[in-house]
Amino acid sequence: MRPKVGVYVCHCGINIAGTVDVEAVTEFARQLPNVVVARNYQYMCSDPGQALIKQDIAELGLDRVVVAACSPRMHEPTFRAVVQEAGLNPYLFEQANIREQCSWVHEEGADTTGKAMRLVAAAVAKASLYEPLEEREVGVIPAALVIGGGIAGLKAALDIAEAGYQVYLVERENHLGGHMAHLNKTFPTLESAAELLSQTISQVREHPNIKVLTASEVIEVEGYVGNFTVRVSRRVSESTSQRVGESAGQREIALVNSSPDDSLTLEVGAIVVATGYEPFDPRLKPELAYGIYDNVITSLEFEQLSSPSGPTGGKIEVNGQQPKDVVFIKCVGSRDKNLGNEYCSRVCCMYTAKQAYLVKKQIPDANVTIFYMDVRAFGKGFEEFYDRVRMEGIRYRRGNASEIYRKRDPNVGQGRLVVRVEDTLLSETLEVEADLVVLAVGMVPRHDAKDVASLLKLSRSPDGFFLEAHPKLRPIDTTTDGVFLAGTCQGPKDITDTVAQAKAAASSALIPLSRGRVKVESIISVVNQEICSGCGICEELCAYGALSLHPWKGVMTVNEVLCKGCGACAAACPSGAMTLSHFTHDQILAQIDTLVV
Numbered sequence: 229m230r231p232k233v234g235v236y237v238c239h240c241g242i243n244i245a246g247t248v249d250v251e252a253v254t255e256f257a258r259q260l261p262n263v264v265v266a267r268n269y270q271y272m273c274s275d276p277g278q279a280l281i282k283q284d285i286a287e288l289g290l291d292r293v294v295v296a297a298c299s300p301r302m303h304e305p306t307f308r309a310v311v312q313e314a315g316l317n318p319y320l321f322e323q324a325n326i327r328e329q330c331s332w333v334h335e336e337g338a339d340t341t342g343k344a345m346r347l348v349a350a351a352v353a354k355a356s357l358y359e360p361l362e363e364r365e366v367g368v369i370p371a372a373l374v375i376g377g378g379i380a381g382l383k384a385a386l387d388i389a390e391a392g393y394q395v396y397l398v399e400r401e402n403h404l405g406g407h408m409a410h411l412n413k414t415f416p417t418l419e420s421a422a423e424l425l426s427q428t429i430s431q432v433r434e435h436p437n438i439k440v441l442t443a444s445e446v447i448e449v450e451g452y453v454g455n456f457t458v459r460v461s462r463r464v465s466e467s468t469s470q471r472v473g474e475s476a477g478q479r480e481i482a483l484v485n486s487s488p489d490d491s492l493t494l495e496v497g498a499i500v501v502a503t504g505y506e507p508f509d510p511r512l513k514p515e516l517a518y519g520i521y522d523n524v525i526t527s528l529e530f531e532q533l534s535s536p537s538g539p540t541g542g543k544i545e546v547n548g549q550q551p552k553d554v555v556f557i558k559c560v561g562s563r564d565k566n567l568g569n570e571y572c573s574r575v576c577c578m579y580t581a582k583q584a585y586l587v588k589k590q591i592p593d594a595n596v597t598i599f600y601m602d603v604r605a606f607g608k609g610f611e612e613f614y615d616r617v618r619m620e621g622i623r624y625r626r627g628n629a630s631e632i633y634r635k636r637d638p639n640v641g642q643g644r645l646v647v648r649v650e651d652t653l654l655s656e657t658l659e660v661e662a663d664l665v666v667l668a669v670g671m672v673p674r675h676d677a678k679d680v681a682s683l684l685k686l687s688r689s690p691d692g693f694f695l696e697a698h699p700k701l702r703p704i705d706t707t708t709d710g711v712f713l714a715g716t717c718q719g720p721k722d723i724t725d726t727v728a729q730a731k732a733a734a735s736s737a738l739i740p741l742s743r744g745r746v747k748v749e750s751i752i753s754v755v756n757q758e759i760c761s762g763c764g765i766c767e768e769l770c771a772y773g774a775l776s777l778h779p780w781k782g783v784m785t786v787n788e789v790l791c792k793g794c795g796a797c798a799a800a801c802p803s804g805a806m807t808l809s810h811f812t813h814d815q816i817l818a819q820i821d822t823l824v825v
């Protein structure tokens with residue numbers, strides 16, 4: 229029986245109709261083989277647009293639908309749902325991209341309209357050969373793994389546990405808290421980081437649904453959304469060291485399996501990655517003399533110096549004396565093309581303001597100078613805090629530090645530090661003496677981010693941080709279903725934004741957990757075992773471990789749950805035994821034939 233195809237051309241406001249003659253494309257579509265109706269509408273994705281499709285399916289008995297509109301990445305799920313609601317299998321739908329691949333990239337004119345016509349014809353030819361595909365679901369293990377016990381991991385673990393699910397929190401260090409455990413006060417409110425953190429750690433430690441595994445690392449992850457099997461290696465038994473807010477009492481770990489080599493196997497339905505950042509190593513900028521003079525310190529070291537739990541009990545001192553001239557240098561390791569770190573670390577402006585303020589409060593007669601490139605006070609209460617800091621008499625000077633050296637003093641041999649700076653407003657070089665120089669180091673990806681990425685099949689952005697699935701619409705998701713990002717492992721953030729993202733990651737992880745079932749890919753590889761020679765090329769290429777040779781038949785087999793339908797195997801198969809459903813050779817050739825006439 230011949231298929232009955234309906235074609236719907238979207239104006240997308242003027243996004244398509246401003247460049248493509250949508251009336252002409254509709255008229256052209258009406259003449260195509262198998263097409264029984266073709267219409268155009270202002271916005272096909274709107275409720276009235278969707279209603280048009282449903283009505284035609286019901287009244288004209290359509291059994292294939294083609295929408296010519298934006299990228300399928302945008303609205304394929306919308307239109308699949310529309311045809312499904314009208315009673316058709318959702319895989320009997322095809323979307324021709326005449327926006328990103330046509331109207332947005334070409335000028336208005338006959339050629340552009342002609343290209344839109346060919347794209348529509350190709351979509352009709354392919355859709356005419358579509359077969360219904362089965363929608364499949366698998367059960368979800370009602371537990372989550374959180375990797376990293378900084379503030380991001382702690383907050384994500386708490387939210388998932390509060391919803392009633394088991395959480396395994398794996399932290400590689402002996403203690404929880406991450407970098408926040410090394411901070412003194414937090415901008416802009418100057419609350420004690422230790423107090424905020426110890427509260428959170430206690431809640432995690434005491435939560436009946438959270439199993440904390442410190443000194444532990446994830447070494448293997450297998451499976452897929454809803455059903456991950458994770459192997460965790462433990463360096464030592466649970467530490468009893470007491471850090472900020474940590475309680476000495478450790479709870480028993482009830483584990484799925486514990487093997488003699490001290491590795492454990494956990495089974496979870498979702499994973500939150502919260503592995504954090506590293507501070508930039510200022511030795512990579514040797515002109516700043518870090519590691520040469522002990523009164524050139526990093527901002528993280530300053531946090532300890534000013535902290536009541538630090539080495540001086542919170543007294544800001546250098547060799548037992550209060551510094552009289554303190555210089556802060558911002559953007560060390562950030563916004564630096566020479567280092568390849570072009571991004572802004574987002575926290576340095578405000579933590580420098582905070583640290584300068586703390587110096588002034590403790591040593592009112594100190595001269596405090598901040599050398600900056602720009603001041604970015606973008607968050608809630610930040611601009612007000614920046615104003616408050618300047619009111620304290622702290623000097624902001626726009627300039628780049630080019631060198632730090634120690635002045636020779638004939639009386640004492642070695643004198644004070646001198647910071648040489650190019651003043652970028654006055655275009656002159658100046659030198660400022662200092663007793664203490666604080667380098668505001670930026671955030672960089674952890675040195676082992678590459679290993680975690682390959683373990684979980686995550687992508688990384690050019691800056692090295694983990695890449696989200698979409699910067700605007702899916703900032704928490706990754707390209708691995710069931711794996712979510714929280715905190716600074718995805719990019720520089722302050723605590724507020726880290727916590728917001730952690731809570732978002734927890735709620736995303738809760739979607740599969742609370743549903744109890746997840747849909748798995750319907751578009752998967754299919755082997756024709758009659759012609760498969762068992763050469764194994766496809767098995768080597770498969771990034772998801774979905775292919776394996778049958779133990780005695782010597783032909784390839786597909787694990788239908790692991791297969792993601794990427795098509796790498798079908799493209800590489802020398803005998804044509806491997807095909808991808810929904811992208812069969814016949815369907816693709818029909819598309820190509822239409823495009824090349």
Ligand SMILES: Cc1cc2nc3c(=O)[nH]c(=O)nc-3n(C[C@H](O)[C@H](O)[C@H](O)COP(=O)(O)OP(=O)(O)OC[C@H]3O[C@@H](n4cnc5c(N)ncnc54)[C@H](O)[C@@H]3O)c2cc1C
Nearest residue numbers: 376378379380400406407414415503504505715716722723
């Ligand atoms: C000098 C300085 C001052 C700052 N001051 C402020 C401030 O005043 N206010 C503010 O809002 N923000 C401030 N920040 C930013 C703040 O530090 C971060 O926003 C916050 O610590 C990010 O938390 P996180 O959990 O994402 O990462 P992290 O704190 O880095 O925690 C990550 C955790 O994951 C663990 N981990 C890493 N890899 C693995 C693995 N493979 N397996 C298991 N565990 C792993 C790490 O050991 C660590 O415990 C400051 C930053 C700096 C550098």
